[in-house]
Amino acid sequence: AQTVTQSQPEMSVQEAETVTLSCTYDTSESDYYLFWYKQPPSRQMILVIRQEAYKQQNATENRFSVNFQKAAKSFSLKISDSQLGDAAMYFCAYLRYNNNDMRFGAGTRLTVKP
């Protein structure tokens, strides 16, 4: 079974600084997707960034980038120039290719200090 582990229950960052959220996963598959989702307080979960396992290049979306280490089964999220609006729960998720069974980690609560 695939599992997703987020070892940081809480993280904090100063506004305009950079923070990295960690995620590891366990799978025997070679083709899969990895995602980071953001869930602001009392609001719906939205996609931040996605990575296809067959791509060696790390995904980037504006201030958000990932460090995907396939051999180590590691998928960290880097948020640059942190903003107050980045405060939220962040969930790492795994999806096997050609399968719709999405698995989530327990989440990391990010606080942004002004």
Next chain:
Amino acid sequence: EAGVVQSPRYKIIEKKQPVAFWCNPISGHNTLYWYLQNLGQGPELLIRYENEEAVDDSQLPKDRFSAERLKGVDSTLKIQPAELGDSAVYLCASSFVQTGELFFGEGSRLTVL
């Protein structure tokens, strides 16, 4: 384009009472998910539909939970009778097969007293 719509947003009931949640997915999305999210935790899959078929309901407590997705569009999740431990947020999500991305509704927060 409308997103995933869930109702009600909030529900407070006494234990042993029934409750139902409704979800309307994004038009054209054939996969629909119901997740349970406890406070401070990640979503846990309850049931997944591909069109009208429930393809994964292994984590659904079938003694008290039931779900249906008539005509492969909207879906209803029911709990009868509710227990104190059912207090949580029930998330609905949908996706188009093989695109990978799930789109979530705002969730239905259940409080059982």
